[in-house]
Amino acid sequence: MAEQVGYSQKVMEHFMNPHNVGVIENPDGYGKVGNPVCGDIMEIFIKVKDDVIEDIKFRTFGCGSAIATSSMVTDMARGKTLDEAMKITRDDVATELEGLPPRKMHCSNLAADALHSAIEDYRSKQKKE
Amino acid sequence: MEQRIYLDHAAAMPVHPGVARFCRQFPEGFAGNPSTLYQEGLEAQEAIFRAREKVAALIGANAPDSIIFTSGATESNNIAIRGTALRNQRAGKAVVLSAIEHISVLNPAKDLQKSGFVLTLVPVDRYGTIDLDALGAVTPETVVTSVHYANNEIGTIEPIREVAEIVHDRGGLLHVDATDAAGRIPIDVERDGIDLLTLSGNQLGGPDGVGALYIRPGVRVQPVLVGGGQERGLRPGTENVFGIACMGEAARLAGEEMPEESRRLRAIRDRLIAGITEIEEAYLTGHPTERLPHHASFRFSRIEGESIQLAMNMLGIAVATGSACTSRTLEASHVLLAIGLAHDEAHGSMIATLGRGNNVDQVPRIVEATRETVKRLRAITPL
Numbered sequence: 001m002a003e004q005v006g007y008s009q010k011v012m013e014h015f016m017n018p019h020n021v022g023v024i025e026n027p028d029g030y031g032k033v034g035n036p037v038c039g040d041i042m043e044i045f046i047k048v049k050d051d052v053i054e055d056i057k058f059r060t061f062g063c064g065s066a067i068a069t070s071s072m073v074t075d076m077a078r079g080k081t082l083d084e085a086m087k088i089t090r091d092d093v094a095t096e097l098e099g100l101p102p103r104k105m106h107c108s109n110l111a112a113d114a115l116h117s118a119i120e121d122y123r124s125k126q127k128k129e
Numbered sequence: 130m131e132q133r134i135y136l137d138h139a140a141a142m143p144v145h146p147g148v149a150r151f152c153r154q155f156p157e158g159f160a161g162n163p164s165t166l167y168q169e170g171l172e173a174q175e176a177i178f179r180a181r182e183k184v185a186a187l188i189g190a191n192a193p194d195s196i197i198f199t200s201g202a203t204e205s206n207n208i209a210i211r212g213t214a215l216r217n218q219r220a221g222k223a224v225v226l227s228a229i230e231h232i233s234v235l236n237p238a239k240d241l242q243k244s245g246f247v248l249t250l251v252p253v254d255r256y257g258t259i260d261l262d263a264l265g266a267v268t269p270e271t272v273v274t275s276v277h278y279a280n281n282e283i284g285t286i287e288p289i290r291e292v293a294e295i296v297h298d299r300g301g302l303l304h305v306d307a308t309d310a311a312g313r314i315p316i317d318v319e320r321d322g323i324d325l326l327t328l329s330g331n332q333l334g335g336p337d338g339v340g341a342l343y344i345r346p347g348v349r350v351q352p353v354l355v356g357g358g359q360e361r362g363l364r365p366g367t368e369n370v371f372g373i374a375c376m377g378e379a380a381r382l383a384g385e386e387m388p389e390e391s392r393r394l395r396a397i398r399d400r401l402i403a404g405i406t407e408i409e410e411a412y413l414t415g416h417p418t419e420r421l422p423h424h425a426s427f428r429f430s431r432i433e434g435e436s437i438q439l440a441m442n443m444l445g446i447a448v449a450t451g452s453a454c455t456s457r458t459l460e461a462s463h464v465l466l467a468i469g470l471a472h473d474e475a476h477g478s479m480i481a482t483l484g485r486g487n488n489v490d491q492v493p494r495i496v497e498a499t500r501e502t503v504k505r506l507r508a509i510t511p512l
Contacts, residue, residue: 061511
């Protein structure tokens with residue numbers, strides 16, 4: 001296969017018109033990953049009802065793939081049970097986006113991590129209650 | 130569809146139409162190895178000699194022989210740093226650079242550390258101007274000091290004459306990477322006191338794949354590549370006759386058009402800077418006045434540079450960024466960190482370098498596209 005030039009059409013669509021951007025007030029779960037040194041910071045907010053992700057929003061500081069993966073992972077997770085959402089991997093997100101450039105696979109593909117971190121946050125709160 | 134606006138001349142310049150016309154003079158059947166004595170070879174020799182004269186004239190070099198042609202600025206910088214340091218190491222094993230040199234100067238210098246050289250990076254202030262007091266780091270053991278004429282990311286022009294005085298007072302040699310400055314501001318190796326000077330053919334409006342290195346007569350340099358004796362043995366291999374001839378013409382035209390063209394670009398630059406710095410939390414990077422006439426560079430709080438480049442591209446505008454995400458190493462720009470920016474600040478940069486295709490009428494569209502891009506990305510940011 002020829003080396004891909006730049007980003008896929010799908011990445012650019014999600015970059016230009018990201019889905020589920022914003023904040024959920026009083027979220028059931030909140031996850032934040034990344035740091036300013038590497039240049040990508042993502043946060044994900046979830047609302048959970050009957051173990052299903054009913055609403056999900058994100059905010060991201062970062063490059064094109066950081067924004068596109070955030071947008072994609074929120075689409076993928078919405079309506080899924082928490083167990084199903086925990087199974088979404090970085091590779092799944094990249095595949096849904098029709099691939100990412102190789103050097104972006106690691107650094108800017110943190111969206112699944114942010115989702116998992118939001119779910120873990122929800123679960124740890126549940127345990128306390 | 131609106132016409133695209135190209136604002137990344139520091140990355141790649143379109144070939145000047147006058148250079149293209151000149152290049153077409155070479156008949157298709159043109160061949161001739163300059164090392165030969167038949168007519169075709171002599172014609173090639175002649176073409177290279179003329180190019181040497183033109184390049185020498187652009188930078189005020191008295192002897193055309195002081196110019197050697199290379200494959201580009203990266204090679205010139207490598208010969209200047211490694212070739213000079215290794216040839217003169219009996220005098221000492223120290224190299225001094227400004228902290229914001231191009232990677233093609235920094236990396237050969239870092240590589241010399243493996244051969245026992247001591248490397249010192251001289252800091253710059255928040256505008257990117259070299260700290261002349263800190264140039265005290267230059268000692269009699271310093272065989273080569275390298276300070277660029279102007280920086281490609283922030284446009285700041287360095288006080289080269291003062292640097293040269295300090296270096297020469299300590300008996301050292303000064304190399305100056307003039308890739309971004311040549312053809313844009315007047316350079317005179319005699320007046321400025323420069324011992325070695327790097328030039329890029331493309332940055333003068335010539336083709337890619339050709340560059341030059343000025344070496345002051347008497348300065349001893351050893352080759353990096355070894356082979357035949359071309360270019361005084363410093364750049365072996367059959368000469369890129371076509372590229373060299375075209376670079377020569379580019380140098381001539383750049384020198385001829387510089388006064389008028391730099392005035393024209395400076396006016397566009399100043400309007401662009403005025404317009405873009407009106408955007409909330411948008412700041413000029415680099416020096417406000419001592420900067421290249423074609424160079425406008427900015428940073429925007431709370432957003433990231435690669436996203437800026439992508440979003441501007443969708444609006445039909447090509448800009449550069451010093452963002453880590455666009456670099457092959459994924460590291461934040463050493464230039465922006467050296468001028469004192471924090472990592473998150475260094476990620477949000479946008480660089481516009483102007484050229485022949487730009488005009489004042491484009492400024493409102495560029496400013497509006499920038500405003501829209503910044504607004505769009507700030508709406509997504511968690512910072």
